[in-house]
Amino acid sequence: MTGHEFTIQHKGEMIMENKIWSKGMTLLTLGAMLALTACGSGGDSKDSGSGGAVKLKIMWQGPDTRHQAMLKTQEVYTSLNPTITFSPEYMAWDDYWKKLPTLAASHSMPDVLHMDGAYIQEYATRGTLEDLSDMDLSGVIDDKTLENLKIDGKLYGIPISRNAQGIAFNTEGLTSAGIELPKKDWTWDEFFDFARNARTKLPDGVYPISDSDTWDFYQYYQTSNGKGPIIQENGTKFNLDKELFTKFYGIYAEFREKKIVPPADMVSSFKENDPQADPMASGKVMTRGATVGSVGALEQLMPGKVDVVNIPVGPEGGGWAQPTIFLSVSTDSKHKDEAKAFIKWFVTDRQAGTTYGMNFGIPIYDDVYKALEPTLQPKDKLGNKLYDTAKDKALPFYPAAAGWTEWVDNYKKTMDAVMFGQKSIEDAYNEISKAGNAIAEKQSKK
Amino acid sequence: MNAEAVVNKRTDAKLRLTKKKLKGSNDNLAGYIFISPWLIGFLLLTVWPIIQSFYLSFTEYSLLEAPTWTGMDNYKNIFTNDTDFTTSLKVTFIFVLFSVPLKLFFSLMVAIMLNKNVKGMNLYRTAIYFPSLIGGSIAVSALWRNMFNLNGYFNHVLAWFGIEGVGWITNPHTSLGTLILLNTWQFGSTMVIFLAGLKQIPNELYESASVDGATGIRKFFHITLPMLSPVMFFNLVLGIIGSFQMFTSAFIITQGGPINSTYMYALFLYDKAFKHYQMGYASALAWILLVIVALMTVINFMVSRYWVFYETDGGKHK
Numbered sequence: 001m002t003g004h005e006f007t008i009q010h011k012g013e014m015i016m017e018n019k020i021w022s023k024g025m026t027l028l029t030l031g032a033m034l035a036l037t038a039c040g041s042g043g044d045s046k047d048s049g050s051g052g053a054v055k056l057k058i059m060w061q062g063p064d065t066r067h068q069a070m071l072k073t074q075e076v077y078t079s080l081n082p083t084i085t086f087s088p089e090y091m092a093w094d095d096y097w098k099k100l101p102t103l104a105a106s107h108s109m110p111d112v113l114h115m116d117g118a119y120i121q122e123y124a125t126r127g128t129l130e131d132l133s134d135m136d137l138s139g140v141i142d143d144k145t146l147e148n149l150k151i152d153g154k155l156y157g158i159p160i161s162r163n164a165q166g167i168a169f170n171t172e173g174l175t176s177a178g179i180e181l182p183k184k185d186w187t188w189d190e191f192f193d194f195a196r197n198a199r200t201k202l203p204d205g206v207y208p209i210s211d212s213d214t215w216d217f218y219q220y221y222q223t224s225n226g227k228g229p230i231i232q233e234n235g236t237k238f239n240l241d242k243e244l245f246t247k248f249y250g251i252y253a254e255f256r257e258k259k260i261v262p263p264a265d266m267v268s269s270f271k272e273n274d275p276q277a278d279p280m281a282s283g284k285v286m287t288r289g290a291t292v293g294s295v296g297a298l299e300q301l302m303p304g305k306v307d308v309v310n311i312p313v314g315p316e317g318g319g320w321a322q323p324t325i326f327l328s329v330s331t332d333s334k335h336k337d338e339a340k341a342f343i344k345w346f347v348t349d350r351q352a353g354t355t356y357g358m359n360f361g362i363p364i365y366d367d368v369y370k371a372l373e374p375t376l377q378p379k380d381k382l383g384n385k386l387y388d389t390a391k392d393k394a395l396p397f398y399p400a401a402a403g404w405t406e407w408v409d410n411y412k413k414t415m416d417a418v419m420f421g422q423k424s425i426e427d428a429y430n431e432i433s434k435a436g437n438a439i440a441e442k443q444s445k446k
Numbered sequence: 447m448n449a450e451a452v453v454n455k456r457t458d459a460k461l462r463l464t465k466k467k468l469k470g471s472n473d474n475l476a477g478y479i480f481i482s483p484w485l486i487g488f489l490l491l492t493v494w495p496i497i498q499s500f501y502l503s504f505t506e507y508s509l510l511e512a513p514t515w516t517g518m519d520n521y522k523n524i525f526t527n528d529t530d531f532t533t534s535l536k537v538t539f540i541f542v543l544f545s546v547p548l549k550l551f552f553s554l555m556v557a558i559m560l561n562k563n564v565k566g567m568n569l570y571r572t573a574i575y576f577p578s579l580i581g582g583s584i585a586v587s588a589l590w591r592n593m594f595n596l597n598g599y600f601n602h603v604l605a606w607f608g609i610e611g612v613g614w615i616t617n618p619h620t621s622l623g624t625l626i627l628l629n630t631w632q633f634g635s636t637m638v639i640f641l642a643g644l645k646q647i648p649n650e651l652y653e654s655a656s657v658d659g660a661t662g663i664r665k666f667f668h669i670t671l672p673m674l675s676p677v678m679f680f681n682l683v684l685g686i687i688g689s690f691q692m693f694t695s696a697f698i699i700t701q702g703g704p705i706n707s708t709y710m711y712a713l714f715l716y717d718k719a720f721k722h723y724q725m726g727y728a729s730a731l732a733w734i735l736l737v738i739v740a741l742m743t744v745i746n747f748m749v750s751r752y753w754v755f756y757e758t759d760g761g762k763h764k
Contacts, residue, residue: 098721101720101721101723102720104509105509105720105723105725126508126511126723127511264617264704265596265612265613265616265617265704266596266613266616267616268613268616268617268703268704269595269596269597269613269615269616276597277595277597282597405721405722406721406722409717409721409722413703413705413706416703416704416705417705420618420704420705422618422705
């Protein structure tokens, strides 16, 4: 009797257990199916391409005025093409180049992205950018310009503006101290003398020029003196002139001593376009580097007080004046046609040009620029002036080749150590050379 | 009754035995299936990448091209030819050496203060713990950057007293100290664990000590500290592991600079992986970090026998 009872009871338990089991399994299967379908639809929802609505992911860097102009330009495009909307992301220069590598690595770069002459080689040679050679831009950008911008015969970004490097200076600060303003095509000696002279007239705590710890500013000195760029032949040759290097940083060492440049910890705390931390807008330094596309932002921080001059020149010329700002399309993009259509409109359409104005430099298409010209504000004309000043003596823009970002970082770190008085110029030269030669050797083996 | 019953009983017993066995394995299987969503995630998103990174540490891998096998090259380069490795390791060790004891000391002091029976203590506790809710986040780092910059609030306050401040985070002599301070200031969770530990100490111990005439300091050193040592040990181990992996504030506030003075190991690793595209090299660095942290933890456990007091051992901790 008892045994019988036991079995029945046990059976009950078994049934119960089976029920729980099957319920659990059903739930699990359901869950798995849901997850699967979610993945599936996540991949191709709204990807219908032609006809359907498309959301283009777009990302760029720059100062706030550029962000606002860019957002407005996208609004205009959506109003003309209601099926295309944008998912924009924008940030300052430093943050942009910090974020982009991770996006590239995870194959999640935006459809349309802002590229710069300093980085495009790196991204192009790693296969992250779409070849845009087939875009028809005849009559818009001359063939020679496009040909010059090709990397291994392919066009990885559409240049959207003419850009140039120069130096901005505080007219009010310099004039009121009785200092002669820098003139177009000034030489390096004149530049250094300007700094020495200005020191004697400027009040304490205000500096004529800032310190220099990045490779590009020294490279201007080297190239203008006819010794060629530092990184040559696609990154397989390294060329750092010891004599010029020692002379250049020797002058800065003298400047540090004589307080012609600000103390090192002040220099490290500068942040361009930040009202409080910008070297010029904060009133601490009378000059700083500026480009056609960015000088407007500086002018807005100190209206009416900014003027521009080109990078000091040497026997070979100096600085650069050419397109360095591009719009590129990611190879991972699922909306390449839409992305290309937007870029073409951006470069060729007058309404687009009048919306973003001079925020990227001088629009590359003359038609667009002519439409823009009557509306130009003083800050915009400044960019124009910078371009005109720089173009006569301009040398080519010499970027770091692919694989050299580490060296670029190390250059700054090493020169920072010199700036803080922790390293001699000779040691710095040896370290930078050793690292540069090692990378050149590695690159030439590839 | 008799014969039939005996047989019945026997089969019953047999049945019960097999059922029991079956049930046991069924239970396990069901358990695994129920935790499978987590388990699959753990295996795919944690274990698999760890195995992969071990493999990658023997390769050169730029993320965008396929990895190529280079054997021990990465490790060789790291140990013989990379000054950034030694620098970042040194910076990290200094950081751990100062920030961990400081944080332990500071959070213990606060915990003791908050353990007093004062009216409205819950309010104080909440107020003091509150900043930890935003903890080691980006926002706090950004705030810290503004506070300790050359033009920061801190220097403004100093200026009231006629002191000219330096650029705390842009001066190589003070930048690491500033980050250590920030880490110490984020004492919330450590403090809460200490507080919980303090609450566990039975009051009788203090009472009987008082009867024997022990003073406050004596009570602290002979009751509070020994009774709290397991909690302290726990906080120490976690603190060391956490500090070795310190990344956010160095990344946001100083970016390792000026001149590598705050170049934390984790930041160095990040630069290699995502800035210079040397994923293989970075993987090797990650494994070296793992070994270092594991070693530190083992040493900690070995040393703990001499100072951590477990009541359950009846004090036999020699």
